[in-house]
Amino acid sequence: METGPGAPGLTRDNAPMARDALILFAAGRDRPGIVDRLTGVVYRSGCNIEDSRMAILGDEFALIGLVTGSETDLRSIEAELPRLTAELELTAHLKRTTAGARKAAAPGIRYEIHAVAADHPGIVHKLARVLHEHNVNVASLDTMLSNAPVSGTPVFSLDIEAEVPADVPLGALRAQLERVAEAENIDLEIRAAR
Numbered sequence: 485m486e487t488g489p490g491a492p493g494l495t496r497d498n499a500p501m502a503r504d505a506l507i508l509f510a511a512g513r514d515r516p517g518i519v520d521r522l523t524g525v526v527y528r529s530g531c532n533i534e535d536s537r538m539a540i541l542g543d544e545f546a547l548i549g550l551v552t553g554s555e556t557d558l559r560s561i562e563a564e565l566p567r568l569t570a571e572l573e574l575t576a577h578l579k580r581t582t583a584g585a586r587k588a589a590a591p592g593i594r595y596e597i598h599a600v601a602a603d604h605p606g607i608v609h610k611l612a613r614v615l616h617e618h619n620v621n622v623a624s625l626d627t628m629l630s631n632a633p634v635s636g637t638p639v640f641s642l643d644i645e646a647e648v649p650a651d652v653p654l655g656a657l658r659a660q661l662e663r664v665a666e667a668e669n670i671d672l673e674i675r676a677a678r
Contacts, residue, residue, distance in 0.1 A: 505534075505552045505583040506561060512574035514545040525568055526551055529560040534583060552583050592649040594623065594677035597661070601670040603629055603638035610664050611642070618657045621647040645677060 510522060519538065526533055531553030538547045551561065562578055569576040601607055608627060615622060624645040632639050648657065658674055665672035 501584055502582040503552050503584050504555055504558055505550055505581050506558055507579040507581055508547065508549045508551055508561075508565075508576070509579070510569060510574045510576040511541075511544050511546040512569075512572060514540050514543060518545050518572060518574070519547075521568060521572060522547065525561060525564050529553065529564065530557040531561060550581075550583055592647050592652070595646045595648050596673075596675055596677050597642075597644040597646060598673040599640075599642040599644075599665070599670050601640050601668060603640040604668070607640055607668060607670060608642060610668060611644070611661065611670075614657070614660045614664055615644075615646055618652050618660070619649055620652065620657070623647050 508522075510518075512518070523533065531551050534550045534552050536547065536549030538545070538549075540546075551558070553561075558580075565576060565578060568574075597611070599607065599611065608625070612622065612625075622644055624643075626643045628641050630639050630641070631637065648654065661672060661674060664670070
């Protein structure tokens with residue numbers, strides 16, 4: 485497999501080349517077979533699922549995925565998906581994009597932010613506001629609600645992968661996040677991404 489400059493899929497400076505892609509959004513009543521049927525359309529079209537997230541939210545199955553392929557193969561998915569989603573009673577949307585060409589807004593460092601608290605409104609918003617005020621990009625954000633083992637208290641957890649620009653003073657960012665954590669009774673951990 486070629487890996488040097490000019491290798492297939494890479495530009496001269498070893499950056500990934502832009503490829504035609506679709507973002508697939510789908511949601512509907514959860515039941516067995518949804519993933520099989522959706523991924524079958526992608527496979528039969530000759531495309532590839534490069535990145536995806538799938539979860540059960542409430543009683544609903546939800547999927548977001550990045551699908552790559554040739555222009556002809558992507559058109560095949562665009563033609564086939566409406567029939568399948570109607571059959572499965574899913575709400576779905578496709579959006580054209582490119583894969584592999586993303587450039588960070590500014591050079592920086594990826595950080596992981598982990599937060600846990602007794603559930604209450606505003607946790608995501610208040611932490612996201614601080615990140616926005618410091619021009620930090622949220623690359624991924626996952627939340628989950630569970631119950632404490634003995635008391636049954638709803639416990640909220642959040643994981644953020646954040647792109648912190650090189651010119652952002654980390655001490656100031658950390659201090660402001662910690663002030664929010666103190667005010668909201670959030671256990672907060674911030675570390676450079678591995």
